[in-house]
Amino acid sequence: MKPPSSLPNTLPRPRSELAKLKAVWHLPSGWRTITAVNNTVVGYFYIATAFLFFLLAGILGLLIRTQLAVPENTFLSQDTYNQIFTMHGTVMMFLFAVPAVEAMGILLLPQMLGARDLPFPRLGAFAFWAYFVGGLVFFSTLFFGAAPSGGWFMYPPLTGMKFSPGIGADFWLLGIGFIEISAIAGAIEIIVGVLKTRAPGMTLTRMPVFAWTMLIFAGMIVFAFPAVILATILLELERAFGWPFFIPERGGDALLWQHLFWFFGHPEVYIIFLPAAGMVSMIVPTMAGVPLVGYRLIVVALIATGFFSFGLWVHHMFTTGIPARSLGFFSAASMAVAIPSGIQVFAWIATIASGRLKLTAASLFVLGFLFVFTLGGLTGVMVAMVPFDWQAHDTYFVVAHFHYVLFGGMVFPLFAAFYYWAPAFSRRQLSERLGKWAFWLIFIGFNTAFLPMHVTGLIGMPRRVYTYPAGLGWDTLNMVSTIGAFLVAAGVLVFLVDLVRNLRLTNTDSVGNVWNAGTLEWLPNHAFGTRSVPFVNSLYPIWSTRDLARDVERGGYFLPGTATGSRETIVTSAVNAEPQYVMRVSGPGWAHLSAAVFTAAFFLLLTAKLVIIAVACGILAIASIFIWMRQSDPAPAGKAAIGGGISLPTYMSGPMSHSWWAMVVLSLVAGALYLSYVFSYLYLWTVVPDVWPRPDSLPGLPVLAVSGLAASAVALWAADRCVRLGRRGAFIGLVAVGVVALIASLAADIWSQWHAGIRPDTSGYTAMVYANAVLQAQIVAAVFCMALFAAFRAATGRVDSLRRVAFDNLALFWLFALGQGALGLLLTHGFPRMAAAL
Amino acid sequence: MTNFLARLLLPFAIWFAHFSISYGATTLLCSTGQETGVHRTVMVLATVLAVILLIATLATSVRVLKSRPDRIAAAAATGLAVIAVIWTSLPAVLLDACS
Numbered sequence A: 001m002k003p004p005s006s007l008p009n010t011l012p013r014p015r016s017e018l019a020k021l022k023a024v025w026h027l028p029s030g031w032r033t034i035t036a037v038n039n040t041v042v043g044y045f046y047i048a049t050a051f052l053f054f055l056l057a058g059i060l061g062l063l064i065r066t067q068l069a070v071p072e073n074t075f076l077s078q079d080t081y082n083q084i085f086t087m088h089g090t091v092m093m094f095l096f097a098v099p100a101v102e103a104m105g106i107l108l109l110p111q112m113l114g115a116r117d118l119p120f121p122r123l124g125a126f127a128f129w130a131y132f133v134g135g136l137v138f139f140s141t142l143f144f145g146a147a148p149s150g151g152w153f154m155y156p157p158l159t160g161m162k163f164s165p166g167i168g169a170d171f172w173l174l175g176i177g178f179i180e181i182s183a184i185a186g187a188i189e190i191i192v193g194v195l196k197t198r199a200p201g202m203t204l205t206r207m208p209v210f211a212w213t214m215l216i217f218a219g220m221i222v223f224a225f226p227a228v229i230l231a232t233i234l235l236e237l238e239r240a241f242g243w244p245f246f247i248p249e250r251g252g253d254a255l256l257w258q259h260l261f262w263f264f265g266h267p268e269v270y271i272i273f274l275p276a277a278g279m280v281s282m283i284v285p286t287m288a289g290v291p292l293v294g295y296r297l298i299v300v301a302l303i304a305t306g307f308f309s310f311g312l313w314v315h316h317m318f319t320t321g322i323p324a325r326s327l328g329f330f331s332a333a334s335m336a337v338a339i340p341s342g343i344q345v346f347a348w349i350a351t352i353a354s355g356r357l358k359l360t361a362a363s364l365f366v367l368g369f370l371f372v373f374t375l376g377g378l379t380g381v382m383v384a385m386v387p388f389d390w391q392a393h394d395t396y397f398v399v400a401h402f403h404y405v406l407f408g409g410m411v412f413p414l415f416a417a418f419y420y421w422a423p424a425f426s427r428r429q430l431s432e433r434l435g436k437w438a439f440w441l442i443f444i445g446f447n448t449a450f451l452p453m454h455v456t457g458l459i460g461m462p463r464r465v466y467t468y469p470a471g472l473g474w475d476t477l478n479m480v481s482t483i484g485a486f487l488v489a490a491g492v493l494v495f496l497v498d499l500v501r502n503l504r505l506t507n508t509d510s511v512g513n514v515w516n517a518g519t520l521e522w523l524p525n526h527a528f529g530t531r532s533v534p535f536v537n538s539l540y541p542i543w544s545t546r547d548l549a550r551d552v553e554r555g556g557y558f559l560p561g562t563a564t565g566s567r568e569t570i571v572t573s574a575v576n577a578e579p580q581y582v583m584r585v586s587g588p589g590w591a592h593l594s595a596a597v598f599t600a601a602f603f604l605l606l607t608a609k610l611v612i613i614a615v616a617c618g619i620l621a622i623a624s625i626f627i628w629m630r631q632s633d634p635a636p637a638g639k640a641a642i643g644g645g646i647s648l649p650t651y652m653s654g655p656m657s658h659s660w661w662a663m664v665v666l667s668l669v670a671g672a673l674y675l676s677y678v679f680s681y682l683y684l685w686t687v688v689p690d691v692w693p694r695p696d697s698l699p700g701l702p703v704l705a706v707s708g709l710a711a712s713a714v715a716l717w718a719a720d721r722c723v724r725l726g727r728r729g730a731f732i733g734l735v736a737v738g739v740v741a742l743i744a745s746l747a748a749d750i751w752s753q754w755h756a757g758i759r760p761d762t763s764g765y766t767a768m769v770y771a772n773a774v775l776q777a778q779i780v781a782a783v784f785c786m787a788l789f790a791a792f793r794a795a796t797g798r799v800d801s802l803r804r805v806a807f808d809n810l811a812l813f814w815l816f817a818l819g820q821g822a823l824g825l826l827l828t829h830g831f832p833r834m835a836a837a838l
Numbered sequence B: 001m002t003n004f005l006a007r008l009l010l011p012f013a014i015w016f017a018h019f020s021i022s023y024g025a026t027t028l029l030c031s032t033g034q035e036t037g038v039h040r041t042v043m044v045l046a047t048v049l050a051v052i053l054l055i056a057t058l059a060t061s062v063r064v065l066k067s068r069p070d071r072i073a074a075a076a077a078t079g080l081a082v083i084a085v086i087w088t089s090l091p092a093v094l095l096d097a098c099s
């Protein structure tokens, strides 16, 4: 798109325009604030909650350090200690780190991209509330002595029924599985937001690095989280029904868990780190007063890191007795990933060197990050060497290493971000003086606590021990570590004082661009984002366009009011950011809120084995989602002029529309989940091929199941034609037939397996066969709900050849169900026959 | 422009394919009891193929991409992917894989 030669909208704007914009984006007040969906409000809630969990898990860290301060301490019992370190790690990783960066994305991205809001505000709010309720309940298990105690990576057999008969492990499996669903919801929101709601002119190469990192972050969540979700499903099936996926003596394999967990767990480290690197890439240029050096190289490095991090997972398993080929493979890959990280560090240093760095609190935290994270990277290369890892594994050396990486790579940048961005959202700046105090306390405290741990580990202290005997040379080092931990706490306390004294969140009159930054989030902001949507002609539009802030605020740029009388944002093309249509986004409501609460209740009650109430909550959750969906399916409303002679449609279906993108991403998530399953199936076969059946004990060829899928496919195709031709009755009938055929196909397959005498709890193989059915049943259930919704919309005349999003969404997922069903049949019926022939 | 993103992703997609295929193939060959020689040949072939593919995509990228910074970025992506491909396959070729 060419830059407009003059302002797209004439000035001055009529008075009523702003008043109307304000009215449409009005924030609910009082206790109704919880129904708000504006990205800023949800962003505040989200960050506050994540920070709360940081404090809570931090307190657990202090408890750990207090217990370990002196030898043979009796401050905590062994079992309590186990729960506390498990909760510390789990809460830090799942309830603090991932949500905190997701929250920063939700808060900053629309502002930074020049959108009025994210494309699915209620989905973002849903993700937050699900996390809020689920997280709090999960944390409170600690107060009842019912918290998990198997370590944050929950290895079976320790976490199997035999060795962890209590309810704690189930809380971990269902609670964390559920919180991951919330993270995925947020990721879908972020992907579609970054790709489709950028301001006109903001091509991918003019997109701020933070947005790049959030895009990669969300993309990695899509592919990594399903692996651990599958793992939790399998382990929960094993615990609840005795399907022996991970029990070696019954034809399972305990290492399968480790593969699945770390296929998620290693990328997780980068999922946490990359957005932090994105924040640093925003802060450094501003504080140095020069553009980022090597923008494109940084983007390449970020993408490389994202990809390579999927090829490293086995380096967490070097001591499990895996074959030499795996050792070599993953050791080498682990070292290769250091290269792109190095590129980033050098680019930041070059930027600092090419400008003049103002030594603000934010800059200090960035420098602290560079120092601490680099040290963590160096010890990372050390433990990537197999012989070294054999010595250091499961000692305090590793505890030191990953705190340097996690605390350095994520907590320092986060504090830098707080000091840097606070003026954009607060009436008052945070105090530079307190900020510097906080920095030095945290920096010195952190190194005092964790530097000695390298030594403690090398002289032999294992991690996860609740106490140790005196006289092994560990005493002083542990005492020093404990003192350091309390120094960190003191620094965090200073920061809290600063927040209380100075943070005054606002949606109208923030201090604004105190650092003279160049990116869009520093334009004057309101509940509706900027008054008008700017045209972006460079990486730093505020630096490159004269009077941008003034003209944007006066309404001279695009869409200065509301075109349809509801909340809107401009949708642009994914790469070149050409305006495509004006999308209506939803406002405050209750449905997504009750959906979140009931979904959380469903999972938690299920854990407590209160099945009937759980199912009731599940039904209420689905009903809430129905209401929510009904409210977010607006009718086409003609064209909207956004200025500069551009007139855009206000309704879109098909590959250009935001909902299509969201469904595609959702299908990718489901696909990744299923691929993890295929991997597990094949992996288990390589370990225990003996439990795979001979062809003669298999059920016959799945003729019935295949015909069911085929019939369903034909119905889908015909239903699509009916939508085009506007045949409402036939459409509903075809959808019904198609979904019934889909269900029948699954039922036929389960029946044939059962009939052939195959029972899920016999061996790893039979458990895998039924796991396939479980996964397919999930997808079919989703298709069923979506079909019900589409049929309902059609019955009330709200699906036709133009207004067809409800059907398009169904069709995409339906197609996915057909594909997965076919693949499943191929795997469960075809593979054993093929393997027998090998 | 559309090409730019594709050109950045392509080298890493090739790396990923090489990674999955060589890891999968060695696992499969070792667990079905093939001798090391077979596996070594497969690894060398896969690696040579991946590197050729990478260089070929870079050649086309340089032609398709108009601006110099974009070309440099594509070259950097290819470079990283080549290093990663060779680096990961070295131990698998040099070590006795199935032990």
Ligand code: HEM
Binding pocket: A058, A061, A062, A064, A065, A085, A086, A088, A089, A090, A092, A093, A097, A150, A151, A152, A153, A399, A403, A406, A407, A410, A411, A449, A462, A463, A464, A465, A466, A485, A488, A489
């Ligand atoms: C003041 C801050 C912190 C202190 C004092 C602290 C202290 C500790 C200690 C002593 C352990 C080892 C416990 C044991 O093995 O018995 C530990 C484990 C762990 N920490 Fe921290 N930590 C802090 C911050 C963090 C942060 C910010 C993160 C992540 C973002 C984190 C993630 C973890 C994880 C994942 C474990 C492993 C838990 C397990 O073994 O299952 N910690 N922490």
Ligand SMILES: [Cu+2]
Binding pocket: A265, A266, A269, A312, A313, A315, A316
């Ligand atoms: Cu790792």
